[in-house]
Amino acid sequence: MNATTLAQRAYAPTAAPTRSARSIEYDVIARITYRLKTAIESGKLAPLLEALHENRKLWRTLAIDVADDENLLPDDLRARIFYLGEFTSHHTSEVIRKKASAVPLLEVNTAILRGLKQERTLS
Template identity: 35%
Template sequence: MALMTSHAFNAQSAYGNMGQATGSGRDIEVRVFQTAIAKLTPYAGPEFKLTGDAAEVLSENLRLWDLLTVDLAHPDNETAPQLASQLLTLARFVRYHTHTLYTGSGTVDILLEINTAILQGLLGRPGQVADAQSAA
């Protein structure tokens, strides 16, 4: 089951220009999360410094989670209520942590862990470590 409804999900607006958005909803979601992971990865580690480029990548990731939040609240979304609630809690944390990173403190690592967990769930491999480049 895809997380996002076809009504609200547009991969290009959710996470930049990724080319033509083709495939099932789940395929598109996988590509969007792979892209988010790939863009966040260079900023991982304890030496994180907020730069203009880092702020842009954080903002893109936050837009992805904002879109997911809106879509989970949409009446046509068929995500199981318990999963939707858990995802909304994660989205709230992503927002909070991203704003903490905007102040120059913290690391991107937890955002990578969250996106990786979502990607693995979409791929039907929950609990496994993802390689953003080969997870397709």
Template identity: 40%
Template sequence: MSLQAYTAAATRTESPRDLEYRLFGQVTRALVHASTVDERDLATRIDALDWNRRLWSTLANDCSDPANALTNPLRAQIISLNLFVSRHSSAVMRGEESFQDLIDINRMIMQGLSGGAQQAA
């Protein structure tokens, strides 16, 4: 079976929650890796931070849609986290902060996504 066929089959069988969990896992692995490379490896560090920012920006954008089914307080928290992620990412690039807070936030979201999937089953 080709990789393309496998990917298509996996995508069709994943729930939105599973897809979000997998995406957070990929982005978080990139952040963990970027946190271990030499500080002069700007490409790796910037790529991971940018991917994480884009993920959070997409979530915040979705939460700003009035048709979003999440509760208003949860939507507001996600938007606030997006703002924090953006500011903190800039501080990481300036050498003022570490990747760890971003990694921890993503892992907490992943725990919530996996817990919710277990409760639904």
């Protein structure tokens, strides 16, 4: 190793590039959606219950965030996200009681991901 190589390493960026909140949000929803999809396809109860729980926590967090008066999203969008949080909570209970399919939850998440992805490409 020579002095030039050592200098390049010493002054190289050490941190990963800063990611936007939307990018992080997209990645979190995508990960949870993938787990939910995989659990549905497996047909096994334990992974499905874990994925449902994680998805319900996600939507509870989103609902709490948009209910905050300090949230900067437009009121109409905040209301729709809050409604989806309520729907997700109720529908998850129905899935757990084996009275409904988990597929609509997957469809909601997928639609949100499409919207976030479109927003990312427009930025």
